[in-house]
Amino acid sequence: MNAVLHAEDLTIRFGGFTALDGLTLSVAAGEKLALLGHNGAGKSTFFRAVLGFLSPASGKVTVAGRMPGSSTARRAVSYLPESVAFHRALTGLEILTHFARLKGEPVAAVMPLLERVGVAHAARRPVGTWSKGMRQRLGLAQALLGTPSLLLLDEPTSGLDPVSRGEFYALIDTVAARGAAVVLSSHGLEEVESRTDRVAILSRGHLVAEGTLPELADRAALKAQIRVTARPDDADTLHARIGGTRINGASVELSCDVPGKFDLLRRLANEEGVHDIDLQLPGLDDVYRHYSHLEDRT
């Protein structure tokens, strides 16, 4: 595989605290990977290790086949930190022009890029007067400068409204289509559904799951929840016949495998004393919760 980013058995420690433990992960050119996990799961630590800011206690990372932080790696990488606040007194145009100079990109590319992320109208105003979403767009513009082969985006859509999020992922798609590998971190699966090719879930520094979303949902084999509400006074007899757990006096809750749910529903529908049936299928958040709590249970 043509891996732009490759981490092998990567372990990062801060004093006695292990922030990343034996992480092995590869991202190929043109591939989009979502990195999920709670606060403190190790997402930002991973980014900082890939940038060469942290040195591994063991294992290694390569970017475009080179050491993180080497000049080849720096030229290949574009980074958007989790919460970046540019100097309030500078204008958006000045900030982006500065980064264009640092990256050796033509200054003429700056204004079109500001237009592309939708903040060109405010380009000559100090960013201190910009809204949070606009500043986030400026940060993204900075990451899109030039032709990076690896895009590292740390919670890039926090603070963006749903419309902006859509535009944001559309921009990411064009960069990936050009052949860049994209790694972005997020808090929830729902947000990255159908936006990325693959998902990796971190929990307390461990990689607990990795694959496409359908794969992860299959592997989690979560149960469907069925809540049966009984007619008045029928709850006890119904509970005795169908089993499950009694809830708030009048209801019984059952769980079953997702493929077998229809047979169970049919059977329940024919039961005496049933007033109503609610079906709840496992959602993406349940899948995410399943994997991120695996660590706690073992």
Place this chain on the structure above:
Amino acid sequence: MSAASRILATSGQEIRIARRNRWALLSTLLLTLFALSLALFAAGQAGQVKADTLTLTAASLATLSVYLIPLIALLVSYDAFAGEVERGTLALTLATPLGRGEMFAGKFLGQAAVVGLAILIAFASAATVVAATGGLTAAGAIAWLRLGLTSLVLGGVFVGLGLAISAATPRTGTAAAFAVGLWLVFVVLYDIALLGAVIAAGESTFTTHVFPWLVLANPADSFRLYNLVSLDTAPVAGIDGLARTLPIPPAATLVPLFLWVTAALAAGIALVRRLTP
């Protein structure tokens, strides 16, 4: 792109930031006002003392500069790295091809240029006032040139120290506190402590052999002594009485100033290399 263009881009950004920083503007204004009033005061004294107006102003400006130039330099520089750590832009900047040494060089050059511009504006306006009142002499012009150039070096020392402080502390507030402390120690407390020690020691080997070197070890004193030693017609007082009894040639008083620039830059670069964004 080359390292030089990345350094220049960084310097340009620092100058832009300083231009919008009210402290930099305010302190330039303050320095100019002080320099102008000293020039006018000296012009009023002309004829009463044997020194000419320009020389007299240079002497009083040397004493004033020791207070204000380090202050301006520290005000401009203390936020340089701490601020970027706090805002999160340091990680972003260091993820680009810009090297850490390049970043330090760019910030230093940009901020030194800001301090240099403040010095130029203040001193040039004062010199213009003196020249307009007819006090222009060759000796006086040389004294001004010496004063201007060594002021730039003094500014460089404190920009370097300010950057080092900024790289050593991850919080802007802490960096500001350290900068004020540094200014107090070098510019105020050091001299008071030495004067106290000399008074206590009286006529002893400390006063004759140790004290002069201790005074020279301070970059601010080195700057002031060099400028006063070179003006033998200017009146001196307090710790500057040493200017008349120095055990070394006048030019040698500049050595500590240049050693301090080197040390401040070396410390700053070492600290920036150690920074974890």
